Amino acid sequence: MLELIPNQLGYPLLSLLIFVPAAGAVVLLAVRNANAARWIALLFSLVELGLCIPLLTNFDGSLPHMQFGESIPWISAWNINYRVGVDGISVLFVALSALLTTISIMVSWTAIQDRVREFMVAMLFLEAAMIGVFMALDLFLFYIFWEAMLIPMYLLIGVWGGPNRLYAAVKFFLYTLVGSVLMLVAILAVYFQAGGTFDVLALMNHKFDHTFQLWAFAAFFAAFAVKVPMFPFHTWLPDAHVEAPTAGSIILAGILIKMGAYGFVRFSLPFFPNAALFFTPAIMALSVVAIIYGAYMAFAQSDFKKLIAYSSVSHMGFVTLGLFALNSQGLEGGLLQMINHGVSTGALFLAVGVIYERTHTRVIADYGGIAAKVPIYAAFLMIITLSSIGLPGTNGFIGEFTIILGAFQMKAVYAVIASLGIILGAGYMLWLYQRVAFGTVTNPHNEHLADMNLREIAAALPLVALVFVIGIYPNAAFQVMHASADNLIKLVHAKTQVLPSATQAISALAGN
């Protein structure tokens, strides 16, 4: 049984993590100068990143419990509390959110020239909401953060996006909103079923009856599957990615779409384990379809960003495949792959952003042979490409390998199809790299391409480092998440051990 271990640091670390960026957004409202806005936003995001150091160093990975807990009554009439805490499943995502936000602010330094202050306000507000999502241990609080994310992301795509940004922004907003509101009704139903509580930990221990689980699972699924996005709810993603500014794409790919998978792990599995078991074949099937379909679509793209967007669909298929294998390999592999995908796809979008800022084209055919002109960039892109493919020694390998291990135990055929996806992934990514970097320069505009500058290298370096750290020493991540993941799997299996009849229950008791 999970507990909320109260925070013993002497300062409210988690609340600071939520409210530092929010405070930054408020401070920025008073700033007029664009350059000052950039520096202040960077400063706040660095403070936030700094706060992640005590978070990670003080986190006890041997415990499955929620740590640094804070709980304050908020709306007592509805039994709603401001309750936050992190466990091994969420703590890494908090850190990843802080890192990717800082990187996003850095890559937007010169790319965003219009309404800089508003852009930075949106980024910091988004950061506060994202981090809140990963920490919230009260369903109401969770939903507040979950929905609040929509506002800045909608504005990021709609205001600073590409030519077709309006369509993409509205599509993103409506798709996710429809899914979310259905979850809201399910949250309410869960609240009444469990006797009037939104407390996530209490709900994890509550056993809902089977039919109820099916309905509630389906409603939560509507919210999370759209966010992941799982096939066939993915159609908003390519549009949103293509039109979003670089920073928006990095956050979208790195964090936002992880939240769907996080929701499955945090809520759907422990709340509705029977329903999860019931729906597993369908979800596994959708996952492998996503893996193959995403890869297949990626082959056909002529747009740099769209290709990566479809590769995300494919990679997220791996994640859901791992999570719903419902064993600890699958789950841990899925969680790790979420981090990996955040790192590699975040880096890929960064790479696109860097080159787009120079050439203003995302059409792959406009490139070719740039490796000779921009060697640092080409090396960076190479590393990220290999990580995305899952070459041993990079982070992608560990994640995909563990997922396939987990899926194999569940049902071998899924593992086989998923492996096929890895091959396809290598195909389209290497082909992409070949078309962009190798050969002779075909486009005269690329003759005088400038290589990555110091700011861009500084933004890219942490991601490159993570690629190798996780790739070579994956235990760094596994040991943080292991206890929590293991506990979750046990919880799911314990709750699904429905004893068919009373006599068996009695005999089981007698046997013990």
Place this chain on the structure above:
Amino acid sequence: MSITLQAFIKQLLPIYPEFVVLVMALTVLLLDLFVDRQHKAILGWYSFTGIAIAAYMTVKLMGVRGAFFDGTILLDPFASFFKLVFFLSCGLGILVSMKYLDIEDIHRGEYYSLMLFATSGMMLMAAAGDLIVLYLGLELMALSIYVLAGFMRRDSRSNEAGIKYLLLGAFSSAIMLYGMSLLYGMAGTTNLNGILVFLRGADLTNPVIFLAMVMLIVSFGFKVAAAPFHMWVPDVYEGAPTSVTAFMSAGPKVAGFAVLLRVFVHALEPVQSHSSDILAGLAVLTMAVGNVLALSQSNIKRMLAYSSIAHAGYALVGLAAATAQKSVVVDGAASVMLYVLIYAVMNMGAFAVVIMLRKAGARGEEISDFAGLGKTNKAAAFLMLIFLFSLTGIPPMAGFVGKFYIFKSAVQAGMVWLAVVGVIFSAISAYFYLRVIMLMYMYDPKEEFRPLQSPALALALAVAATAVIVIGVRPAEVLEFARASVAGLL
């Protein structure tokens, strides 16, 4: 036996707030004679002060409870809650009016007087313990607003709005009176408590009771702009002076819900098995009509008119929940009350921004007029963004808390289907609210133009925006207040 003046004044204690508002309404007319054209805003501030005094008295009277004047006037937390919401709408309404009336060249003392009369009518509606007083309050409110809607005498659309509202309003009043007379004919009393007592002992299969109930639903539905009795709303909202539209979209609708709650939760409690289903059906239809028709509007006032229909639909969901199950009465009724309070604030905020866009010459009502507002006037655009996200029901704005409570009550009452329908229409509504945000932030401005600005307007916007955010982030106190105020209803 003669009573002294002092004793008489003492007897009036329960209606002091109403009394103050009426006195102010009459004295505004007198003062009007001595204030010249350029300084009519003084009358606005004068009326505003009156509202503030009345609000203060209402708060002071909160401790007193009971039925007065032979049970025709009730003084209870329920009535007090609604009175405070009326003061809020009327106060905000006055604040957004002053500059606007100057621009439209219709700044006359009667305007404020009519607003105060309308407010006193609403107060009577909330406090009525008797069908007659209820009807009197309703007519006082409605007649004042008919005139206000047609206040731009030289504008044909405003005239049309006034006439249309008057004619359709008269029909609805007639239907209401018919329903009331049926009730009176059976119960032998117009007192709400008396009707409750009668219905408890009556044969509820009697079709006349059903008929009376339906007639009341129809006429109240007209006042709160529930579909299919909403036909007047878009034209009247569009034609009326924008400041009147702002007031009209909040005050009378809220008053309508006060009456709906008083009658259907309290007096007609025994027939709830029928009324709940009808109200639920009405809620679905209202949400559908409001949200779907709002999608295709190009005029911001018409769009907000349909949006206000939709919001009546959400509130009806709460009412349906309150009447569906005995155990949900408190939460259901409180959810409606909280919702209309939040709705009044956020909607008036949105209208205040619309008023800011009033251009000399053109009326600045096309949605496309919002293009580029995020560049030309950042503050106005940002406030509009807050109000529109609140109307959509996106946290952390108050609109979310309101909807959350409504749907929570629906689920609690076992009406999960109704909650699902509600949230889906709520998601659809995002589309037309987002369209305005999109225009403000994602399009370039068509031309340079200076929005209307005045201290009063700024104050109104500040109050509305602060309320929307504070209630959104910290709803506990307001929520407790709404829940405690239900007490008078049971």
